[in-house]
Amino acid sequence: DIQMTQSPSSLSASVGDRVTITCRASQSMSSYLNWYQQKPGKAPKLLIYAASSLQSGAPSRFSGSGSGTDFTLTISSLQREDIATYFCQQTYSAPRDTFGQGTKLEIK
Amino acid sequence: QVTLKESGPALVKPTQTLTLTCTVSGFSLSTSGVRVTWIRQPPGKALEWLARIDWDDDKFYNTSLKTRLTISKDTSKNQVVLIMTNMDPVDTATYYCARTTNLGDLSLYDYWGQGTLVTVSS
Numbered sequence: 501d502i503q504m505t506q507s508p509s510s511l512s513a514s515v516g517d518r519v520t521i522t523c524r525a526s527q528s529m530s531s532y533l534n535w536y537q538q539k540p541g542k543a544p545k546l547l548i549y550a551a552s553s554l555q556s557g558a559p560s561r562f563s564g565s566g567s568g569t570d571f572t573l574t575i576s577s578l579q580r581e582d583i584a585t586y587f588c589q590q591t592y593s594a595p596r597d598t599f600g601q602g603t604k605l606e607i608k
Numbered sequence: 609q610v611t612l613k614e615s616g617p618a619l620v621k622p623t624q625t626l627t628l629t630c631t632v633s634g635f636s637l638s639t640s641g642v643r644v645t646w647i648r649q650p651p652g653k654a655l656e657w658l659a660r661i662d663w664d665d666d667k668f669y670n671t672s673l674k675t676r677l678t679i680s681k682d683t684s685k686n687q688v689v690l691i692m693t694n695m696d697p698v699d700t701a702t703y704y705c706a707r708t709t710n711l712g713d714l715s716l717y718d719y720w721g722q723g724t725l726v727t728v729s730s
Contacts, residue, residue, distance in 0.1 A: 532714055534716050534717075536717075542722075543706075543720035544655065544717070544720060545720070546716055546717060550714050589717075591714055591715045594715045595668040595715065596668065597657045597715065598657065599655040599656070601654045602654055
């Protein structure tokens with residue numbers, strides 16, 4: 501199985517900050533990487549697919565980059581409603597996808 | 609409007625069998641390209657892929673849980689059913705079903721159910 505390692509596991513930032521979350525795969529997987537946002541008590545919501553494509557309806561302050569083994573999710577200007585846990589997901593080994601352990605984002 | 613909704617028992621005893629149902633609307637389980645996946649999340653932990661069923665009845669299972677899982681669908685009822693045998697307290701989790709869409713070789717979960725919390729305890 502492809503292992504996905506996210507960092508940091510938790511993050512505290514101020515409104516307006518630029519926030520970066522990284523995800524590293526245990527093997528190269530081209531751009532088969534999605535990002536999800538999960539707010540407390542809610543189901544995950546697709547944010548970014550194919551490493552850098554913004555899902556319809558997702559705010560433009562979210563962006564993704566990377567390929568191979570290293571990927572990044574960036575929030576250009578943190579808003580209070582962005583408080584959530586963020587997960588990366590690899591689909592290179594689909595259908596048996598695997599997820600990162602999550603990054604919990606909090607507001608300072 | 610695409611929706612998915614999970615249903616099943618909130619509490620099961622160790623060694624019992626869990627049956628979860630995912631009722632979908634806004635799309636048909638028999639339409640070419642339609643796939644539904646079950647995913648679970650233990651409290652405070654990461655998501656874990658469990659099983660997937662495709663429109664043509666192809667089925668795929670988590671390698672580690674394969675002997676305990678059965679996925680099926682009833683197209684006439686718009687339902688996908690997941691059965692997990694020999695439940696253990698470590699199986700305590702919120703169980704989600706999600707519609708799985710493929711863009712070429714890339715798969716993504718574009719619609720999710722609200723999830724159902726299953727606690728395994730005697």
